[in-house]
Amino acid sequence: MKDDSLTRQARLFRTLMHPARLAILEALRNGEQCVCHLEALLGYRQAYVSQQLAVLRKAQLIIDRRDGLNVFYRITQPEILSLLDTARALVGGTECADVHTATEVDCLCPKCAREHMTCSTSVHQVDHRVAE
Amino acid sequence: MKDDSLTRQARLFRTLMHPARLAILEALRNGEQCVCHLEALLGYRQAYVSQQLAVLRKAQLIIDRRDGLNVFYRITQPEILSLLDTARALVGGTECADVHTATEVDCLCPKCAREHMTCSTSVHQVDHRVAE
DNA sequence: TTGATTTATTCAAAAAATTGAATATAATGT
């Protein structure tokens, strides 16, 4: 397989050429997230998220870390985000407005539970709050 | 057609996901070049170069300017080169070593002839120098 | 107009990406 600089650059861009994968990277902008979180945040089916994560993982743009049942993904090199920033500037994007902030989602993974738990007493308690 | 920021970014990356197109952009790094020049520099068939130029042109990454028989292409926004630079840094590239400097090629277009003509008397004179 | 030169387009076959559906794997609790 050819592997000169241009070929590797092309492969990198090839990995980034998909809106769902860009959305995932944006979701990981502020740190690692578990798959269920990405699923809820982006509104894709689980298998679909895993497929796209696999593409990003094989390209070594993200790396995974298992914690019990959950797998957390994070970006390997922050320069990847610079690439996205430059691209967004080029196409005249509206900041990161398209993707919700990674925390604004009702995911029940331990991490999200911890973050929601500002007043609750138990981590395992299901969220029974009524929107009012 | 969807046209949010992520989709537009993805389209940009899609345009950049090909080594030949990256090579063309690198060749245009130091200013406009005619098609015959790119052809000689990159060693691709003429039709192939035109095809890839068309892709870049439709994505508005380059713009063309006709001058007689020749068509000169140039990069529309210098930020595109930043994108390439960041990508190369990410994949651990060897600077721009893969693509020859755009002027080191025996193209007979008016521009190249002018550049070769440091001592010659005629623009139309073919280069008869012997490497010694 | 004819011919030469430069560049662009069209078409089709092959290769690769996309995506849904089904299924597999891994970790945990009972």
Place this chain on the structure above:
DNA sequence: ACATTATATTCAATTTTTTGAATAAATCAA
């Protein structure tokens, strides 16, 4: 061991990209 939950992989149909071959279009000179 079995069930449950979270995540991953495989497979196949569809769509898109790639690339060569042929041809068209534009410009200029005679």
